Amino acid sequence: MKTHAFTLLALFSVLLGLAQDRVTGELFATRSEIIAQNGMVATSHPLATQVGLDILKKGGNAIDAAIAANATLGLMEPTGCGIGGDLFVILWDAKTKKLHGLNASGRSPKSLSLEYFEEKDFTKIPAYGPLSVSVPGAVDGWFELHGKFGSLPMQDILNPAINYAENGFPLTELIGHYFNLSVNRFMASELPNIRDTYVIDGKIPKEGEIFKNPYLANTYRNIAKGGRDAFYKGEIAKTIAGFIKEHGGFLSKEDLASHKSEWVDPVSVNYRGYDVWELPPNGQGIAALQMLQILEGYDFSNIEFGSTEHLHLFTEAKKLAFEDRAKYYADMHFANVPVDELISDEYANKRRELITERASKYDAGEISAGETIYLTTADKEGNMVSFIQSNYRGMGSGMVPPKLGFMLQNRGELFNLKRGFFNTYEPGKRPFHTIIPAFITKDNKPFLSFGVMGGDFQPQGHTQIVMNVIDFGMNIQEAGDAPRWDHAGTSKPTGEPAEGTGTVHVESGIPYETVRGLMSKRHKVGFGLGGYGGYQAILWDDENKVYRGASESRKDGQAAGF
Structure with a gap:
């Protein structure tokens, strides 16, 4: 009876708006901004955030921290990302005081033609299975970023993720929920290597239970030692290509070996005195x-x-x-x-x-x-990284190469199979992409590095965040927690x-x-x-010379600094 009465009282309090006990800020905010001087990391997983911070404290820069956090997320949040997928980055380089953009998305198999889909009477590319698999661009993206801006050795950057993969970590609440949904679905469809990779001692781990991925630990070790060629030209590439071919797909060793990321110029509009930056297509x-x-x-x-x-x-x-x-919107090399x-x-x-x-x-x-992860990092030198990475549709295509520890993406699903469109399927073409990083500058200085996950929602989420900050005067934590x-x-x-x-x-x-x-x-x-995304952000407060970080309550994430 007491429990029932307490429940009714709690509900009554919520309805009256009395459940919000904060004495400052907007009532819908879940916490205050994180404020720090020396560096900041905001990701969708607290342990990945701590990995990024550790890298900064060891003398690494924001680029090193972003790669380390992403590698950790590929292990800890396989429902949203992994090295079987692509990535995009907008980066503020403190040395040159310039924004750089990286498109690290992969291309369609060169031996797969539109005629193949027409002959098979496909009206769309299947979400699951080998036909939706395009070249995974994330690893090449890591090494492009590291080669141009990194400071620590790649071995040091990947070691934290390797250790977690080998020794295990507890699944968080939301990731555990999606992990069980996805793995059960893939197992029911009898897709290969799912059980071997994601099932521990005969069961799928749940929230709070320990998950290990020794296959991924070994893959990361090979990448740390052999560089990007270990992934695109070595045994890993041979395994991926052979596996896809065995199951009726077209991704080849040549497709992997010829892959290359592309440095691009971000584009912007000025919104009420603030320059808002995005990457040009094939993203949205x-x-x-x-x-x-x-x-x-x-x-x-x-x-x-x-x-x-x-x-x-x-x-x-x-x-x-x-x-x-x-x-x-489509691959600008084709349209x-x-x-x-x-x-x-x-x-x-x-x-x-x-x-x-x-x-x-x-x-x-x-x-x-003519499901996704977003992270952002910043360091004491002033470098800031806006970084987004995904396999698409949560875990991806369902295609897990044997003993490598990751699933391949299904971005190829986003091609149009009708002729005459900008995004019509062609061999060696990058598909339309939903994942997008964002950045705001003010008076040619960095202001806000941010992103919002969630497929088609992402441009809407970006616009809502910009308006929340600029039009409605919210701080960056409030801007992320605000109703969407x-x-x-x-x-x-x-x-x-x-x-x-x-x-x-x-x-x-x-x-x-x-x-x-x-x-x-x-x-x-x-x-x-x-369906309303997930958000992280870091703001440079030029007046006080501090970073302000935020990670919203819809995900398991955390912002932290030092």
Whole structure:
């Protein structure tokens, strides 16, 4: 009886808004920002954050710490990333005071043609199995970053992940949940090497239970000793290619051996005095820039956060940008993507004119044109790294090469199998990518390194964070904890058309008054579970000369500094 009464009292307190006991900041914030002078690491796993901090304390820089944390996450959060996947980075180099971009995404098999899919009557590339596997670019990305900016030996950088893989670590709550869902699904589908790699003593580890991956420890040792060629030209490559061929796929030793990452120039728009930076396609980062260009035309000093007007204007801007995303975004070595025009003031002005007081359906503009992890690091020299890495669809394709300890990505699923589109499948082409890092500068100085995970949600998440900080004055922890919303149903780069005006999914923190207001504007409104991404951020406070870090409560992560 007492328990029942206490539960009712707790519920009553929540409904009255009395459950928030913080005496400073926004009521929805889960904690204060982390503040430190010498360095900062923010990742989606506390142990990976500590690994990154240890690297900084040993004299490594932000680049070393990012690689070490990513290697640790590939072990500890295989539901979101791993060396079977790709990565993208935006990096502030303190020495040259310049931003650098790295596209470390892999390409489709050169021996797999569009005709193959047409002859087999495929309308889309299957999510699971060998046909969705493209070259994994992460390891080459590590060595590109390390060769250009790293300081510690790669052996020292990978040692913490090797030790954890060999000796084990306890699974955290959210990762344990997704790990069990994914491994059970792959085992039910009888995909190869799942049990051998992910099942311990006959059972799938759960939250708090110890997981080891000695195969991955050995793979990391080989990479640390033999460099990127150990992965792309040695026994690892031979094992990957032979395994894929054995199971009916096309990824070859030649595809792996010829892989190369690409240094690219980030692109930006100025949003109310702040330069917001993204990478150009084959990723979707410029969708956030397009949204911001449209939204800058509205005065949000007179629009309340989370209000009907806020969500309506945001959603319409998203729909406009995503129709362009479906039409134009693709590997720029194969398609003449009109990036400058898409993010221009003139184009934003034309697109903004299409927005009315009601939910609308849009077409792409006419232009003349030929589960994931995010982490961020910063060091005492002023280097800052915005780093995102993924296998796609959680763990990936389900294809686990024997005794290597990781799953290959299924990014190839995101090609369009219809002819005549920018993102139509071609051999040796990089697929459309959802994962995007972000960066903000102010007056040519670093301001904020951040990212938001979550597939199609990512440009929406980036835009929400930028607006939360710049328009609504939130600190970076509040900006990540603030209630979110996600619009789904626009046209896709894989060829599927828009679903009417789509659906706005809202988190529980969005008031019902806003939901009712959206419905009055003819929006469909729904509720989602776990589809609102995961966020980390580091801000450089130039006035106080300190870093401020944040990691939101939707994931198991942590920000920490020293």
